Amino acid sequence: MIHRFATIGVALFLAASAVPGSAAELIRPIQERFAPEDVEEVPDFQRHVLPLMGRLGCNGRACHGSFQGRGGFRLSLFGYDFKMDHEALLKNDTKRVVRDNPDLSKILQKPTLAIPHKGGKRMDEESWQFRVLLRWIEGGAKSVDNPVAFEKLEVIPTEIQFQKPGETVQLQVIAHWADGTREDVTCITRYRTNDESIAEINETGLVTSKGMGDSHVVAFYDNGVAVTQVIMPVSDLVGAKYPNVATPTEIDRHIVTKLKKLGIVPSPVCSDAEFLRRVSLDMTGSLPTPAEVEAFLKDSSTTKREAKVDELLARPTYAAFWTSKLCDLSGASPKNLNVGMGGITNEMTRHFYEWIFKRVNSNMPYDELIAGMVLATSRKPGESYEDYIKAQTAYYRQKDPADFSDRETMPYFWTRRNLRTPDEKALGFSYTFLGVRLECAQCHKHPFDQWTQDDFKQFTAFFAPVTYGTAPDAREAVKKIRDEIGDPKKLGGQYQRILNTRVKEGKDVPWQELFINNNRRPGQGRPNQIKQAQGSRVITPKLLGGEEVVLSGTDDPRKPLMDWMRRKDNPYFAKAFINRVWAVYFGRGIINPPDDMNLANPPSNAALLDMLAEQFIDHGFDMKWLHRTIVLSDAYQRSWQTNDTNKLDERNFSHAIVRRLPAEALVDAVAQSTAGSADLDKAHGNVADRAIGATGSLAGARKGGSNYAAKVFGRSERETNCDCSASNEPNLLQSLYLQNDQETLAAIERRAGWLDERVVSAKSKRATLDSDEKAVALLTVQASALEKKIGALSDADKEKQLDKLQSQLKKTHEELATRRKRVEEAKGNVPAAFDADQVIVEAYERTLSRRPSSAETELARDYFRQAGDDAKGMRDLLWALLNTKEFITNH
């Protein structure tokens, strides 16, 4: 329930005899009430005058809503600053509103072009709009007095099913106020369509069908936002004609329910090879190995997909890939963590990662994991500053460092350099944990959501006491250590280096800390900072879309915030996470973009998201449950190949959407596809050197991989509050990188890589074996010749030659044994002679996770033949496969 305190001119409202009806009745539209010339009603500033001005476009950003104003006249952007707007309208000497001679008011003369107006004509003289403004002025041009809460905006109908283009439906919009009054505000509501190719809506709320598909039209009045879903089937396969589509899971039931309305028939479930590649990449950011592909294809079990999913969820690559995502969201970057300890920011970033990794790996419930970040402080409860700095140094000393991930809480989210001010904290917090973008409301009423500037300020009040610096009880200790080190001002850049050295040596440094400074709490201490722009009003913390919170009972304002997030009725916390996970698996969120949960951007399938949220919470925020549930649906396993009904569908999950691999996965995939067999066998167990691993988050060169590539492919810099900081759009540099960068070419031909192992070193191993085998043959002949010779010796010769020949024979046997042994040993290890067909199959399995078709095999064989050089043939085949769209994408 949204409670919104606004002030309503109740007195005027009741006094106006022309207002029909009682509180329970629906008040007629102001358009009708003000149609008669002799209307006596005086309209209300908040309920009528400002919405009308919004509707006329006056407070738009290109008009008087611009921060610079227009023609010296400025209104609050998208309304909602009643005080400012009223003052602007009544400002002395501007004649915008002339109470003693209303006709001369500029707000009547300008929009009717009675006098010139750069904004053009906005209304007719003697229109109902004109009369609303006129009567308001005649009634004294009053502002708002007594607050009445705006309760909700209702739009009728909430769903429209069109059959063909050109059909129309008129919306009715009703405002509900806390005093029980309900008014038809259709004529002073603003409208928008979310997709004009599906439905248009005009300024009076008339919806016109334009094309097939589904979208929403949105109504805005006061700070209410209400949506109507508009659907036009894309085929005649609706109702009884809809084919029988299996819905083995609850996810599928919700999705097919929507598809039925749309006449969209989903694609069939994909092949085993497609499934294995897709789920491996989506769940673990890694390609399957060729051995895994073969085993999976040969497995005849009917539950092999379930078994594979469980196997993947148990791998460290699962934990690494999703930790990397959580690090994207929470801003784990060396740049953000550079807070006066330059030398160890990489280590701090690693700790940020490892702390999360440990919890994802052990499948700690999501809410607990997040609480460990949200409620973090640098010191443990009851810990002294002296003990804290010892513990903190212990994590960063060179010798035998302590394990940071053992810490109960992880303070580095809050200590980020770009999360200094309460405003930045509020923006970062709502982005990371709630999937809500509040940026707009920092400066003006949010254009697409309910948030007003007051909402933002009240939410921000939770964060004012969250402090990173030196706590009051630590000042003396800090001074003592500083004195020991020397004056930072005098030492300049030297000071930093000394600190870093001391930390490495395990010595005390004056670490800053994250703590709650209750002197900065709203209503306490430093009143000037807290009162902000609100005049003398103290700002009460208020949950987003929730209630105000009295903080006096708690020592940490983040606790009620975290409690609120964990509540079953929280509209954001669980959904934001589910939706982001969903977006990784499907290429787009149920709400899309996934980090833009606002009222005007509703989910494409609300019932689906509600169901998942409810069950996720019922399962105790079990992340692995969520992953398993999603990928075991038919919806996730559908083919990317489309039919006539679903080829244009991108929001109802009727087929798989082809997506470019995430940067980290792509960098790792190039390395893995070209790796030698020993490295390949270890691929799923080793995350240390991977781009999805901790090292991938750090600045500077990375062993075995490339920061350049990750950057070019759009790895998140973790700098801005937007999921879009990680990009999977294609660009020119990516193509140059895969086609011709030395890194890619070198990866293919690297020492101990697959090509090297298969051709170069195989060749030399085979050559050795070859010569050994020849030697064995030769020595065998020599030995038997010697034996014959000895047998044929005459007695006379025996005396002279026997010893010599026998020693020769012995030597020959010895050499033969050595060579034989080498041959024995080598035979198990030396690769069979180069077999192009076998290499072609493996190359496909390494890169595309499938066997080649016969046409593909033929083409590749031809290439080998023409190349006439195994190494070159293999090099170019691998190169070509790495450059196929099938490799670069998940499908």
Place this chain on the structure above:
Amino acid sequence: MAINDFCDGVRRRDFLRLGMIGGAGLTLADYLRRVEAGEVQTGKATSAIYIYLAGGPTHLDTFDLKPNAPKEYRGEFNPIATNAPGVEISEHLPKLAKCADKFAILRGVSHTLAAHDLGTKYMITGNRPLPSLDFPGVGAVVSKELSGLRDIPPFVAIPNTPQVAGFLGVEYTPFSTTSTPRPGQPFSVRGISIGRGLTIAEIEKRQNLLKGLDTTFRGFEKNSDLINGLDRFSQRAYDIISSPRSREAFDISRESPGITSLFGENTLSQSCLLATRLVEAGTRFVTLTYGGWDTHDQNFTKLKTKNLPELDDALAGLFTALDRKGLLEKTAVIVAGEFGRTPKINDRAGRDHYPRAMFTVMGGGGIKGGQVIGASDDKGTGPASGDGISPDNVIASLYHTLGIDFSKEYRTPTGRPVAIARYGNVVKELFS
């Protein structure tokens, strides 16, 4: 009609459509009227070179000397006359002094961000940084706004740059060479140079193999922007690799001795030489990053032994070479860092961060050279009058030389309308 009637008619679908004529209520008709009235000129430049002096170069010892200031301000260096009447610069820039007619000096450029990263972001985007917005660098905007040749990268950084594509998206990411050229030697550039003994014939062969094998999504391009995009970029990459244009442009050893001899042998000079070749071949935006200006100590020693001689060689070479090649009118050059440095010399003979007063050098692309625009006060502690010249106006002027309407609005991925240079205005004197 309908929602379009509202001047704030912001719709979600519009978010995807970047680059509509917009800005402060500016309609296309308004814009055309302004063009007619001569308020908007079509730019003369078709390319730009941005030499970024990372670290924050001192203004007082380079292009804004104060010989009459007290000793603790003026520093060790003396001004010298240039070939432009009345224009004086540091004695350690003698070669530049001989071609001062080719560039203008902006003094009293001023802002308030004294941290390296913030000042940098301001100077390379023309927008004061906001935590909630990742503004694209000038080069990203230029490569988006000006179309270019298929077989050369539109936006090149030597060796790299703090400029990012920001909210424009990775398509406009700069191509970073990651290394710098050496005198007289062929320059190996990642992704473009052909190495590992490959021949063009082999590259063509493997490309044919790829064409034969890359068939899974054949016919699917029309349903997928991604597949279509991958095809487009892949083809363009192949064009760049297989055509000689880019390779030859990057190969500074192919330059004529007459031009090569204009430059010094240091890295910056050679990078400037490369920049002239790239611009000549059709690259739209080249940016060079040259550090070493964060002179908290030993300011004068560092400057006179390294930074200034190298800068002198490189810039004089650049302006002269562009002129000789007939490219100066078509190429806008800008030289700037993130801020100036404290007028008062500190006790380590250094100067510290100082954004209140700084300099920018601009030339080419229709900019009138041989003049000083703006001024700092007696001691170089701030603009001589008013707020001085803002970074917004500096960058807006750069866009202006290229004929880019910087009041044009983009939509960020979050749907926010943002003008190219939000508070920029042209510094008119540059063009008078």
